[in-house]
Amino acid sequence: QKKLRPADYNAVINEAYNRFKDEKEGKNADYIPFLAKVDPGMYGIVLVTKDGQVYQVGETKFEFGIESIEKVFTLCMAMELFGDQAILDKIGADQTGLPFNSVPAIEIDGKKPSNPLVNAGAMATTSLLTSHFGHEAAWEKVDDYFAGFAGRRLKIIDELYKSEAATNEHNQAIAMLLKSYGYMYDDPLFACDFYTRQCSYGVNAHDLALMAGTLANGGVNPVTKERLIQEKYVPKVLAIMGTTGLYETTGQWMYKVGLPSKSGVGGGIISVMPGRFAIAVFSPPLDKAGNSVRAQEAIKFISDKLNANVYIGQ
Numbered sequence: 001q002k003k004l005r006p007a008d009y010n011a012v013i014n015e016a017y018n019r020f021k022d023e024k025e026g027k028n029a030d031y032i033p034f035l036a037k038v039d040p041g042m043y044g045i046v047l048v049t050k051d052g053q054v055y056q057v058g059e060t061k062f063e064f065g066i067e068s069i070e071k072v073f074t075l076c077m078a079m080e081l082f083g084d085q086a087i088l089d090k091i092g093a094d095q096t097g098l099p100f101n102s103v104p105a106i107e108i109d110g111k112k113p114s115n116p117l118v119n120a121g122a123m124a125t126t127s128l129l130t131s132h133f134g135h136e137a138a139w140e141k142v143d144d145y146f147a148g149f150a151g152r153r154l155k156i157i158d159e160l161y162k163s164e165a166a167t168n169e170h171n172q173a174i175a176m177l178l179k180s181y182g183y184m185y186d187d188p189l190f191a192c193d194f195y196t197r198q199c200s201y202g203v204n205a206h207d208l209a210l211m212a213g214t215l216a217n218g219g220v221n222p223v224t225k226e227r228l229i230q231e232k233y234v235p236k237v238l239a240i241m242g243t244t245g246l247y248e249t250t251g252q253w254m255y256k257v258g259l260p261s262k263s264g265v266g267g268g269i270i271s272v273m274p275g276r277f278a279i280a281v282f283s284p285p286l287d288k289a290g291n292s293v294r295a296q297e298a299i300k301f302i303s304d305k306l307n308a309n310v311y312i313g314q
C-alpha cells in the first residue's frame with residue numbers, strides 16, 4: 001500500500017463531498033419534530049488518521065443528535081468495566097435482521113436483548129452502567145467517558161431530549177419486556193430514560209470522527225492521546241459494529257464497503273478502518289432502515305479510493 005500524503009486525503013474527501021452534494025434521496029427522521037426540521041441539505045465529512053491528522057469538508061461544526069451512535073461508546077464503557085464475556089452472556093452479539101427497535105427480535109433470540117447496538121441491547125447495556133455506578137453518580141461517569149472519546153465535553157440537546165422522552169413509550173415497553181425476561185440489570189424505566197438522554201447528546205462530525213478515530217487507534221484518542229478502552233476489546237466492539245451497525249442492512253454494507261460502522265437517525269455515520277483511520281459523515285436524510293443516504297455514499301466512495309476494507313486488510 002502506497003504511503004498516503006495529506007493532499008491525497010484532502011482530495012478524496014473533497015471529491016466525495018462534491019460527488020454526492022446534490023443527492024436528493026432519503027428523508028429526515030420524522031418521529032419527533034426536532035429531527036424532522038433539521039436542514040436536509042447539511043452535509044459534512046471528517047476523516048481522522050490514527051496519528052491524529054484531521055481532514056474536513058462541509059458542515060462539520062453543526063451539532064446534531066448522536067442518537068444510536070452513542071450505543072457504541074456505552075458498549076465500550078461496559079466492556080471496559082465488565083469484560084467481553086459479560087457482554088456476550090448478558091446482552092449478546094448476534095444480528096437480529098430486524099429494525100433497531102423491534103419487539104419480536106427479543107422473543108426470537110431466546111428472549112435475549114440480541115446485541116448492544118439495537119435499542120433492547122443498548123438499554124440493557126446502559127442498565128449495567130447505571131446499576132454499577134448508582135443512579136446519582138452514573139451520569140457524570142458516562143459524561144466523562146464520552147468526553148474522552150470526543151476530546152471535549154458533549155452537551156445534551158435539551159429540546160431533543162424532551163421530545164424523545166415525551167414519546168418513548170415504545171422503548172419503555174422494550175425495557176419492561178427485557179426486565180420480565182431477566183435481561184435488564186437496573187430499574188427498566190430509569191435505564192430507558194438514561195438511554196434516551198445519551199441519544200440526545202449533541203455532536204458535530206468532528207466529534208464523531210474523534211470518537212471513531214479512538215477505535216481506529218486501538219482505543220487511544222488519536223488527538224488527545226487518552227486511552228479509553230483496552231486494546232484487546234477494540235476488535236470485539238468493531239465485530240459488533242460489523243454485525244449490526246447499520247441495522248438490518250449491515251450485511252449489504254459489509255459486502256459493499258467492508259468497514260465496521262454505526263449509524264444514528266440524527267444523520268451521522270461513523271466508519272472505522274482499524275490501524276489506519278476513521279470517517280464520520282453527517283447528512284440527515286435517511287433510507288428505510290434509518291441510515292443516512294449520503295453518508296453511506298460518501299463513505300463507500302472514500303473507502304474504495306483509499307483501498308480500505310477490513311476484509312482486504314492493511
Ligand code: GLN
Pocket residue numbers: 066067068069100101119164171196199263264265266290
Ligand atoms: N432515540 C432513538 C430511539 O431510541 C435512536 C434510534 C436510532 O438512532 N436508531 O429510537
